[in-house]
Amino acid sequence: MKIIDLTLEIYDGLKSYLSHPPIVIRPESTFENSGHRYVEPCEGFESRFLEMSDHSGTHIDAPLHFIRNSQSTAEMDLTRCYGEAVCLDVTPFKQAKDEVTYDMLEKAVAAQGIEVQQNDIVLIRTRTGQWGEEGFFEEGAFAPSAGDWLIDNQVKCVGLDLANIDTHDNMAREVHMKILPVPIYIIENLVNLDQLPKDKHFTFSALPLKLKNATASPVRAVAIIND
């Protein structure tokens, strides 16, 4: 078994989306301030205090993010966040400002010779560069037609290597509004999609923390490749 980590590292000061404040990881307990309470060989313990948006880093959106009175994070169906997955690579067909379309996803399926099955998780590689580099937050994301493709193919979850599945200037957030009610869950800020097989299925996991009344959760997203 091999695990491929598809997760952006969360560090103190990271801004993983322009609208949210930077992530904070600061000391809570340290060896210096806790050691006096313990007995050798224990020198005390370290812990950190975390402050972040529920949409920080690599995260999974709950329907409540955009749809009133819908499923929050703790209520999400875990069988839709774990299971058989494929990675579709649209980089041969997309320039930075282009949006991912229905047609591009069809072309990727054909080029890779892979069959997308009902209840698959589909990861979309949209770019060849590094996460967060200049222009990253301005790239074209999914056109509404790409949302239709996800619905037509009855996928249960979609992940991508951008910070937003909707292009930022689409103020109707058409892809979120189309697929979250199904629900098709959305994972944003994936990395390392170039390391995934393009010609076969693998197991994918991105289980949300069990956060009551939250609208998303940071996740550890991984591909599990069985030998």
Add this chain to the structure above:
Amino acid sequence: MKIIDLTLEIYDGLKSYLSHPPIVIRPESTFENSGHRYVEPCEGFESRFLEMSDHSGTHIDAPLHFIRNSQSTAEMDLTRCYGEAVCLDVTPFKQAKDEVTYDMLEKAVAAQGIEVQQNDIVLIRTRTGQWGEEGFFEEGAFAPSAGDWLIDNQVKCVGLDLANIDTHDNMAREVHMKILPVPIYIIENLVNLDQLPKDKHFTFSALPLKLKNATASPVRAVAIIND
């Protein structure tokens, strides 16, 4: 495939260990304060701000929690947090104030007729009551000999239904100090262990968030039972 959720729900105000401040989940964006920027049918978006210790709720300890200059959360070996697992039930042999011993774990293996294999993840059910009820934080946890049992059996990760694998008044934190350097990772505050099979292996997952320089991570801990 069936997923059994072994995770304590995290809610605003929860204290999952006496030493840490209560968890905070508070509004960040709301439909009311963001809606004006969006176009129908989008009514704006909801997000939450999270504030918590890295040891909150059901969490996995990194070696850095107790061992200076050792592995932090982002450096943890994910192949030790996911894989074949067994649940050992010591409740027939343990009263609330008793500590779990080497002998109790041997008795549970024999009573359940299950073989613990090298690199298994081992979950220990120590009690029959509800998480957090009166007396929960005062229960006897692992004796140092139970740590020896984990090392002798070459397990890669251990989980339990208490908030601390060491009994609180053991100020040398002997079990943490014994097993974290191996490393055998420690998952605390599991729930629903009564729902697990006792006579066979299953797949377990408790992947940490990728938190740089952190000493633990809240996790979504689950058992995956294949049909």
